Amino acid sequence: MSASPVLTATDLTVSYGDREVVHGISFDIAEGETLALVGESGSGKSTTAHALLGLLPEGGRVDAGRVLLGELDISGWSDRALRSIRGPEIGLVPQDPATSLDPVRPVGVQVEEILRLHGHRDRRSRRARAIELLDRVGIDDPGLRARQYPHELSGGMRQRVLIATAVALRPRLLIADEPTSALDATVQRTVLDLLDELQREEGTSILLVTHDLGVAADRAARLVVLKDGRIVEQGASDAVLAVPREPYTRQLLADAPAFATGFRRPDAPPFLRDAAAVAAENPYAIVAEGLVKEFRVAGRERFRAVDDVSFRVRRGTTHALVGESGSGKTTTARLVTRFHRPDAGSIEVAGADVTAATGAPLRAMRRRIQLVYQNPFASLDPRQHVVDIVAEPLQNFRVGGRAERRERALALLDRVALPADVARRTPRELSGGQRQRVAIARALAIDPEIVVLDEAVSALDVTVQARILELLTSLQAELGLTYLFISHDLAVVRRISHTVSVMRRGRVVEEGRTEELFHDPQHEYTRELLAAVPGVGDAPQSREVLA
Template sequence: MTRILSVEDLRVSYATRDGRRTAVDGVSFDVAAGEVVALVGESGSGKSTTAHAVIGLLPEGGRVDGGAVRLGGLGDAEVDVAGWSSRRLSTVRGALVGLIPQDPVTSLDPVRPVGVQIAEVLRLHGVRDRSGARARVLELLERVGLDDPVRRAKQYPHELSGGMRQRVLIAIAVALAPRLIIADEPTSALDATVQKRILDLIDDLRAEHGTAVLLVTHDLGVAAERAQRLVVLNHGRIVEQGPTADVVAAPTDLYTRQLLADAPALADGFRAAPAPLYLRDAASAAGENPYAIVAAGLVKQFRVPGRESFRAVDDVSFRVRRGTTHALVGESGSGKTTTARLITRHLQPDAGRIALAGEHVDALRGADLRRLRRRIQLVYQNPFSSLDPRQSIGAIISEPLANIGEGSRAERRARAAELVDRVALPADVLSRTPRELSGGQRQRVAIARALAISPDIVVLDEAVSALDVTVQARILELLESLQQELGLTYLFISHDLAVVRGISRTVSVMHGGRIVEEGTTEDVFAHPQHDHTRELLAAVPGRTEVAA
């Protein structure tokens, strides 16, 4: 089999205030024509640095200190491009190696139509025929599955969905039919069904043209399904590599075993949830409403200028028993986040009723609505944007207490210290700021802040979707232990059924603003009744055979 890429003893470092820090240390692997090789590891493992070093796209301060990067296809023999200048490497990028970056928002020029951006790649590599370039652009947009290519070519990135923007990046990457595609976390920000379509598209292009793929991912579930070989990195070193089936079946390294254990798509079974709290003490619970949340007939419409009102939530009803976790699952635009904001009364419903522990709260205003915040708190998806970067962690956690005038300053500081310990963070984070913490640490801070005023209900809106699977697993373990310790009720919002399987007792599947299916999580997984539920389940990585 023809070798397209050979990385040998690659070493990369970054400049820091304390000198140079090694990010990649002696990494070696090959990628053959038509093969998918996955670089797997957590954030900071060196996988993206390795991929970017291959084509000379290291960020400022990054430097290749040694090793070889040999590319096939530049002549009769492989050529080591590790020492090439960025200008010389620009002749390779696009023509021989195509890159699909992680974030389509920052990777596309917001002020130019996407068709112009695709054509630019052709122009830079010598295509001067404008009509020919335009035809090629339309062909590429159609090939990556975008409807009405003529209209799409004229649109700007903000006019496209996340999945559409990612397809544009794929069109750019394959425009010149490269022999190698580097896909750097190409689906980490996408819904499960969109992720599946994007990965299927990359696989189709590989099969059609014999293109090699270097897939960078933190998710071993995705890697196990899509790659023929795995290369597992930890702290800049390869700890294990080999055929996918062998690594998944019998991992030899402890770190690999942990990644496999933490991958929700590869987990077995469902959450063995304890009996709801209201059943644990039958005597004291006699006559008590067993439901922490009851939503009945919720409706929410939004006005769109120049168009008819858009009904984001359409007659949604569900109930959540005390002390349990209920999941709302669906793709972006399904209405799940709007429903969560209705439940927390960050939005006012246009119709329907909301009851928390038997008390109707849909009509609360003013002081009554502020008192509601003591009972229900919201944890957002992005812990960085939801935490004030100017405040210390101690001030952030104690802020809800200050807002309701509870406790003295010293008492609030003591409460913040108690909560930091409860969410398993070191005490010294209290004096630090959010930018000094990792993503997982920031999410623990967000959870601690939500617990500051001792709520009964916590709504978690995609609270783990932006995290590496290992960090995600630790946060889910934390949530479960807090629920058991404090008797919390969770409303868990997610697009990822693999995560939901491990955290929730019951689930409602949303599509087009409506609930299309609900039941216990185990029943919904085992016997899905609605086509959309079956599509979501089919998109869970690892439910198909491991790549061979």
């Protein structure tokens, strides 16, 4: 490379206890370059990034290898010595702002902290610099925001606060560890654009850690692909994406939502192919008409979260509600499942009006419609064994005896492709993908007609996500299930849905068949969501899918 490396890692080996998890990794990052470490969970990418800074969790250690910061060998430095380069030389943008920011201190004070730790003694100048940094990363009214607490900011704003902290001392290298994985697509694009802008203006090098090849394709000049703690492929992004040499890289490419190669999209059901079938029957599983839901906010006027929303979902199909956080899609899903009661409008489920249902009619409706949440770890009882979690709905509805319920739960675990020994484990012993399969098995326990999936794959790596989408498609074909699929990610929606409603600020701004909406979006907001899909601009495969 023509530019000299800002950082070089040579034969880096990392262990946790007796288990080696990173096996002799070598790479370098040039001045002003963006390099992406790509791989699924457990590939060693975050461990590698944290090892560079001496920030491994308890029990982790670097066993071998060298790390050069420019010409300076920082291998084996103590934590105290490494503190002198964290901030001024290397900045870190962690993945989750919810856990990385102190909930009991204003965000401005937290940005000031790194300045104080590195010798900025004057409180007034620190405060001014913190506000300047918040403004620099595009936070509106930075003086006000500096006095607010993390919970008062959106996810995108919290991530910007972390970026402001990471760039406060103008480091030569910025390590961004999954910096946008928890964000909506449009917010994700804005944050990544910000990193690009900072790089251009400051000449900062960026090590981008991500599981998504679409993000890497958009933002990195070079890729290093990791699997099981080893580099399986590396090179220029264009070359790796155009002709991936290794099967694992090809699988990551196939699983990336924007590229969608190697995934068989759901067949259009007969009613979408045959207009006569529509006239011959009235096969609606869900009918929502004119839904309105308002919430009272302390000190403010009532907030209308859902505003005159209508849609229909035919039996055996998948209808997606798409939009950013705050668009009203999750509130709409909770109205359909009657966890909220609408202030206006009507809801029919499987032909029955459940708008005002209570007691026995509401309980009967709950047998027909089940909900799968975004975070399977939070929605599964950590104290129960998996077999008991799956059998719980059967117990609640007094279906069968104990032995019969256990047999049914074991059969469901097999149906969602989980090994038999999972039944005896607890949720904390499972991977994220396994936990979500358990949640799906539980939702199917009482043979519902409809399953509502609320961001059910957004917390998963793209590879695991692809397997769950394949599972949902096969279950729908086998069981005739109807899905209401809630998502902020249009690329994922493209893989699984037959029809779509695009929501913004509580209203439906566009709806229609998935293929038609993706081929010719009519509303500017829909076009904006499509443009925010990572990888669309650079990957030839993505243009075929999303054009």
